[in-house]
Amino acid sequence: MEDDRLDPRFASAVRGVLLDEVRGTPPLRTARPVRAAARRPRWHPVLALGIAAGLIVAIAIGFSVASQTRSSPPATQPLHGDCAEILTSRAASELIGKPLRLVPATSALSAPQWIAVPVVGGLQCTWAGVGGVEDASGITLTVLPATARPKQMKADTGCFG
Amino acid sequence: MDDETALWSAALARDERAFGILFDRHRDRVFRHALRLVDHRSEAEDVAAAAFFELWRRCEAVRIVEGSVLPRLLVTATNLCRNVARGTRRYRAMLSGFPRGEDGIDPAVVAGDRVDRAQEAERLHRAIAMLSADDAALLVLTAVEGWTAVRAAAAIGITPDAARTRLVRIRRLVRAELENEGAR
Numbered sequence: 001m002e003d004d005r006l007d008p009r010f011a012s013a014v015r016g017v018l019l020d021e022v023r024g025t026p027p028l029r030t031a032r033p034v035r036a037a038a039r040r041p042r043w044h045p046v047l048a049l050g051i052a053a054g055l056i057v058a059i060a061i062g063f064s065v066a067s068q069t070r071s072s073p074p075a076t077q078p079l080h081g082d083c084a085e086i087l088t089s090r091a092a093s094e095l096i097g098k099p100l101r102l103v104p105a106t107s108a109l110s111a112p113q114w115i116a117v118p119v120v121g122g123l124q125c126t127w128a129g130v131g132g133v134e135d136a137s138g139i140t141l142t143v144l145p146a147t148a149r150p151k152q153m154k155a156d157t158g159c160f161g
Numbered sequence: 162m163d164d165e166t167a168l169w170s171a172a173l174a175r176d177e178r179a180f181g182i183l184f185d186r187h188r189d190r191v192f193r194h195a196l197r198l199v200d201h202r203s204e205a206e207d208v209a210a211a212a213f214f215e216l217w218r219r220c221e222a223v224r225i226v227e228g229s230v231l232p233r234l235l236v237t238a239t240n241l242c243r244n245v246a247r248g249t250r251r252y253r254a255m256l257s258g259f260p261r262g263e264d265g266i267d268p269a270v271v272a273g274d275r276v277d278r279a280q281e282a283e284r285l286h287r288a289i290a291m292l293s294a295d296d297a298a299l300l301v302l303t304a305v306e307g308w309t310a311v312r313a314a315a316a317i318g319i320t321p322d323a324a325r326t327r328l329v330r331i332r333r334l335v336r337a338e339l340e341n342e343g344a345r
Contacts, residue, residue: 006192006209007262014210015184017255019177021217120258144254 078143083125092127092139100127100138121145164228173220183230184213191234197305198242198286207249207256212238214252224318232316235306236298243289243297288335296331299324 006014079085083102092100103126117124122145128138165186171179188209195208212234216223226232241248249256285305289297295317302313314324 003262004193004196005189006206007260009260010206010210010262011188013259014188014213015181018184018213018217019181021214022172022175022177022180024175120255 078121078123081123083123083141086123086125086141086143087127087139089127096139098129100129102126103128117142117144165230166225166228169223169225169230172217180217187231187234188213190231191238194235194301194306195238195242198239198289198301199245200283200286203261204242204245206261207252208238208241208245210256210259211241211249211252215241226315227312232302232312235302236316239289239298239301240294242286243292243294284339288338291338292331292334295319296327299327300331300335303328 087095089101092102123141123143125141126138127140165183168179168183172183191212192205192209195205195212196202199205199208215237216230216234223230223233285301289301292300298317299310299313302308302316303310308316310324310328311321314321317324319327
């Protein structure tokens with residue numbers, strides 16, 4: 001390939017994510033209504049779970065995926081975008097042993113695994129301690145479709161954090 | 162080229178159109194810059210994308226140099242090229258899902274006339290990998306981009322005198338390193 005320009009399709013994908021970020025579109029909405037999908041393929045996503053206390057657990061589950069319209073490449077959102085279908089705040093609190101609550105998603109650029117969510121589909125949920133910024137306890141779950149995992153990650157358990 | 166101060170201000174106010182203009186204006190330039198500093202096209206794509214993501218992620222720290230965000234993008238891209246795997250790690254999961262061209266083809270392999278260029282890029286890549294981030298950017302902007310020391314200094318955020326002093330030391334260091342390699 002002699003072309004020294006950025007591949008147009010690649011550039012378009014980068015542009016889509018960038019402009020979403022500039023626009024301030026959250027990488028996911030934990031309770032966004034999901035449009036009816038023409039097809040509802042079943043995927044087997046990887047659920048990556050990181051706990052601030054250092055405990056790392058990986059769980060693989062299956063879920064239905066609904067298509068959505070974005071300016072970037074088509075994204076999908078599992079579990080109707082509802083983090084509570086994975087873990088309730090009560091269950092999260094019991095897991096950590098401290099009161100936790102579901103908090104709004106931050107920028108998709110905040111963490112490597114979150115960045116993939118707007119692009120390949122998935123769900124990112126964070127439960128944080130109720131004690132404010134001084135309370136570092138928390139759980140972050142990122143659900144990504146296993147089919148979209150990078151090759152170099154195929155061999156691992158899909159854990160982050 | 163138009164002064165980009167107003168466009169950047171608009172982008173900071175979350176005007177996606179303004180940021181889109183800046184992306185469209187500089188994306189190929191940043192990609193070509195990266196292409197000269199890494200071994201593979203796919204790495205250059207990753208670096209170009211990551212440079213723009215970093216531009217936005219650290220937007221509050223961006224200084225407009227000579228009325229453009231391009232110097233900042235090139236400095237960032239140079240730093241990312243010092244260690245592509247480490248520099249683009251934050252974005253790897255996302256980038257791996259993006260559509261690509263024939264990124265598996267290394268230009269140096271399919272085009273004999275590019276072998277020299279690939280070897281040159283490899284030497285340059287090794288050189289910038291052993292330098293600090295600022296020194297690597299200073300070397301690349303002056304030696305590869307042909308910028309003056311004064312312009313490169315402004316892009317990096319150091320004084321022109323400091324840039325000249327550093328360049329003397331950097332060139333001596335790189336020359337010695339390359340000579341050592343030749344002697345091995």
